[in-house]
Amino acid sequence: MKKIRDYVDYLFKDIPESEKKDAVKEEVIQNLEEKVWDLMDQGKEEEDAVNKAIVEFGDIEDLKQELGSKPPIKKKKNMTKINLGYSVWGSALIIAMFVFMNFYYSPNVIWFVYPTFAVVWWPLTMYFRWLRTKENVK
Amino acid sequence: MIRSDIIRGHLDSIILRLILEKDRYGYEISKEISTRTNNRFQIKEATLYAVFQRLEKKDLIESYFGDVSKGGKRKYYKITTLGKAYLKEVVVEWGETKEIIDLFMEGL
Numbered sequence: 001m002k003k004i005r006d007y008v009d010y011l012f013k014d015i016p017e018s019e020k021k022d023a024v025k026e027e028v029i030q031n032l033e034e035k036v037w038d039l040m041d042q043g044k045e046e047e048d049a050v051n052k053a054i055v056e057f058g059d060i061e062d063l064k065q066e067l068g069s070k071p072p073i074k075k076k077k078n079m080t081k082i083n084l085g086y087s088v089w090g091s092a093l094i095i096a097m098f099v100f101m102n103f104y105y106s107p108n109v110i111w112f113v114y115p116t117f118a119v120v121w122w123p124l125t126m127y128f129r130w131l132r133t134k135e136n137v138k
Numbered sequence: 139m140i141r142s143d144i145i146r147g148h149l150d151s152i153i154l155r156l157i158l159e160k161d162r163y164g165y166e167i168s169k170e171i172s173t174r175t176n177n178r179f180q181i182k183e184a185t186l187y188a189v190f191q192r193l194e195k196k197d198l199i200e201s202y203f204g205d206v207s208k209g210g211k212r213k214y215y216k217i218t219t220l221g222k223a224y225l226k227e228v229v230v231e232w233g234e235t236k237e238i239i240d241l242f243m244e245g246l
Contacts, residue, residue: 024187030210031164058182066191
């Protein structure tokens with residue numbers, strides 16, 4: 001019966017360790033052993049019976065999926081609202097800096113409007129991105 | 139032996155049906171399937187355990203440890219109320235599916 005245990009160990013080697021994995025493994029071994037005894041009751045040699053049980057077991061791709069050998073794909077969090085908030089605060093700070101520089105160093109020339117236009121694209125873009133995801137959710 | 143990919147989609151219902159009759163454990167189920175189909179269809183054990191996991195996750199069956207055989211404790215499966223309701227639905231659906239397929243497969 002060691003052969004069965006070894007075979008099951010081999011089958012499950014790619015599956016990440018978990019309590020569930022061990023439970024299923026125990027169950028599989030228990031049932032395979034039961035099959036072997038049943039086949040032996042029908043007059044098979046132990047070795048034949050073990051081999052038959054192993055051959056008929058099949059491949060465990062489905063089982064792997066159920067036990068999650070691949071990590072489940074994490075749903076991406078909707079970041080657009082946070083991005084929008086960040087861009088609003090960020091551009092406000094930059095614009096404030098330009099305004100300050102403008103009136104502190106060259107109060108006679110109003111030039112802060114030009115960089116402001118450039119910076120405002122940032123929150124605007126984020127705003128429309130946020131609008132788009134909001135529509136998609138609906 | 140019949141091609142198993144057609145039956146595949148109905149394995150859940152086949153197994154639920156067997157568990158509905160009485161609580162059963164893994165090997166008993168695979169053996170029962172072979173006997174009832176006269177060995178025309180055999181379920182691979184690997185597939186069987188995948189189905190158990192799936193059904194249990196969906197709360198259609200529950201498991202518990204039962205009597206001890208030569209090897210160890212047998213893990214028995216029991217159908218839940220949800221499982222019974224699900225099976226009932228599937229039976230109706232299968233009836234309809236069969237009618238539709240028969241429309242095209244019969245009389246040739």
